Amino acid sequence: MSDHVHEAADLTKNQSLVMGALTRSKGPLSAYTILDQLRDNGFRAPLQVYRALDKLVEFGLVHRLESLNAFVACRHPGCDGDDTIAFMICERCGQVNEISDNDLALRLKHLAGEASFALKKTTIELRGICRTCQAS
Amino acid sequence: MSDHVHEAADLTKNQSLVMGALTRSKGPLSAYTILDQLRDNGFRAPLQVYRALDKLVEFGLVHRLESLNAFVACRHPGCDGDDTIAFMICERCGQVNEISDNDLALRLKHLAGEASFALKKTTIELRGICRTCQAS
DNA sequence: CGCAATCTCGTTATGAGATAACGTCACACA
DNA sequence: TGTGTGACGTTATCTCATAACGAGATTGCG
Numbered sequence: 428m429s430d431h432v433h434e435a436a437d438l439t440k441n442q443s444l445v446m447g448a449l450t451r452s453k454g455p456l457s458a459y460t461i462l463d464q465l466r467d468n469g470f471r472a473p474l475q476v477y478r479a480l481d482k483l484v485e486f487g488l489v490h491r492l493e494s495l496n497a498f499v500a501c502r503h504p505g506c507d508g509d510d511t512i513a514f515m516i517c518e519r520c521g522q523v524n525e526i527s528d529n530d531l532a533l534r535l536k537h538l539a540g541e542a543s544f545a546l547k548k549t550t551i552e553l554r555g556i557c558r559t560c561q562a563s
Numbered sequence: 564m565s566d567h568v569h570e571a572a573d574l575t576k577n578q579s580l581v582m583g584a585l586t587r588s589k590g591p592l593s594a595y596t597i598l599d600q601l602r603d604n605g606f607r608a609p610l611q612v613y614r615a616l617d618k619l620v621e622f623g624l625v626h627r628l629e630s631l632n633a634f635v636a637c638r639h640p641g642c643d644g645d646d647t648i649a650f651m652i653c654e655r656c657g658q659v660n661e662i663s664d665n666d667l668a669l670r671l672k673h674l675a676g677e678a679s680f681a682l683k684k685t686t687i688e689l690r691g692i693c694r695t696c697q698a699s
Numbered sequence: 700c701g702c703a704a705t706c707t708c709g710t711t712a713t714g715a716g717a718t719a720a721c722g723t724c725a726c727a728c729a
Numbered sequence: 730t731g732t733g734t735g736a737c738g739t740t741a742t743c744t745c746a747t748a749a750c751g752a753g754a755t756t757g758c759g
Contacts, residue, residue: 439736459715472739477717482736493629494686496716496745513671515680526674534667535649535689542660543694544651550630550688553671558679575707595744608710613746618707632716632745 438483444468445479446500449489454521455497492516492523494552499523511535511549517557524557574619580604581615582636585625590657591633628652628659630688635659647671647685653693660693 438446448461456464458476470476480498483489489498492514503512503525511532515524531551539546574582584597592600594612606612616634619625625634628650639648639661647668651660667687675682 441737457716473717474719475738478736493688513674515675515678517680518683524678524680526678528670528674531667531670531674534664534670535687538649538662538664538667539651539689539691542651542662543697544653544660544689545692545697546689547654547691548689550686550690551671552629552686553675553680553682553684554686555675555683556681561679561681577708593745605709609746610748611709614707 439479441470441475442479442482444470445476446483446488449483449498449500452500455492455495455499455516455523457495457497461498490514490525492552493550494554501525503527511551513551513553515553515555515557517560518554519556519560522557522559575615577606577611578615578618580606581612582619582624585619585634585636588636591628591631591635591652591659593631593633597634626650626661628688629686630690635661637661639663647687649687649689651689651691651693653696654690655692655696658693658695 444465445461448464449456458473458480461480462470462473462476465476480489480491484491484498488501490501490512491498495516499514511527513526513528513531515526517523532549535549536546580601581597584600585592594609594616597616598606598609598612601612616625616627620627620634624637626637626648627634631652635650647663649662649664649667651662653659668685671685672682
C-alpha cells in the first residue's frame with residue numbers, strides 16, 4: 428500500500444486548511460497567497476503556513492516549485508510515491524503539469540551513479556507554453 | 564564559433580566584477596554575498612549586482628540555481644551553449660557540478676513534445692552528497 | 700551639428716519569501 | 730504524576746528581489 432495518500436486523514440487543522448487552499452487552486456500558490464486566503468480561518472503569520480507546508484511536502488501531498496517559490500497539490504497521475512517528478516509550468520496561464528517518466532528517472536540516476544553522487548532529491552522544472560495557451 | 568564565450572570581452576565594469584567574484588568562488592554565491600565582496604569596488608546596492616547577473620545569465624556565462632537562490636559561473640565542460648544542463652549540488656560542501664547529457668535533453672524534449680508543450684527553459688537540479696564528501 | 704533612442708549606472712525605498720526564538724497548550728504514555 | 734513530544738501562536742528579523750526615479754554615456758541619423 429502506498430504511504431503517500433493515506434496520511435490525508437491524519438492532517439491537523441492547519442495542514443488541512445493549507446491543503447484545501449492548494450487543492451482548490453488551479454495553479455501553484457505562494458505561501459503568502461495561501462496566508463491571505465486563510466486569514467478568515469484565523470491564520471495570521473507566515474509561519475503557520477510554512478509549518479503546514481513543510482509537513483505536507485514531507486507527506487508527499489504537496490510539491491514545492493523551486494523556480495516559482497510556490498507550491499502545488501500533488502496531482503500526478505498514478506500517485507506512486509515516485510520522487511523523480513518533472514513539472515511543466517506554463518508561463519502564460521500558470522498551470523502546472525506533473526510528469527513521472529521512468530526513462531528520465533533512470534537516466535538521472537545513471538548520471539548520478541557515474542559521478543558517484545549520492546542523490547537525495549531531484550528538481551526538474553520545464554518552463555514554456557502549454558498546448559491550450561498556444562492555441563489561443 | 565560559439566557565441567557563448569566571446570562575449571566576455573564586451574562586459575561592462577560591473578559585469579566583469581560580478582563575473583570575477585563568481586569565477587573566483589569555489590561554489591555558488593548569492594547576490595548579496597557578491598554585493599558584500601564587491602563593496603570595496605564601489606558596489607552599494609543589490610540592484611547593481613542583479614543587473615549584472617541578469618546580463619551574465621543572458622550571455623550564458625552564469626547560471627542561476629533555483630533551488631539555492633544563488634548563481635554560479637558556467638564551467639560546464641565543452642561549453643557548447645547547450646541550454647539543457649543538469650546541476651549536481653553537494654549539500655555538504657556546496658560544490659556544484661554541471662552536466663550536459665544528450666540523452667537527458669532528448670528525453671525532456673520528447674516529453675514536452677508529447678504534451679505539445681513549447682519548451683523554453685529547463686531547470687534540473689540534483690541534490691545530494693558528492694563523491695569527495697562521501698569519502699570523508 | 701543637434702537631438703532622439705538606448706543602455707548602463709547609482710540611489711532610495713519597498714515588496715516577497717523564509718526563518719529564529721520564545722512561550723503555550725494538548726496529548727500520549729510510562 | 731510528570732515527562733516528552735509535537736503542533737501551535739506571536740513577534741521580530743533575515744534573505745532575496747524589484748519598482749521607480751534620474752544622471753551620464755554612446756550610437757545613429759536627419
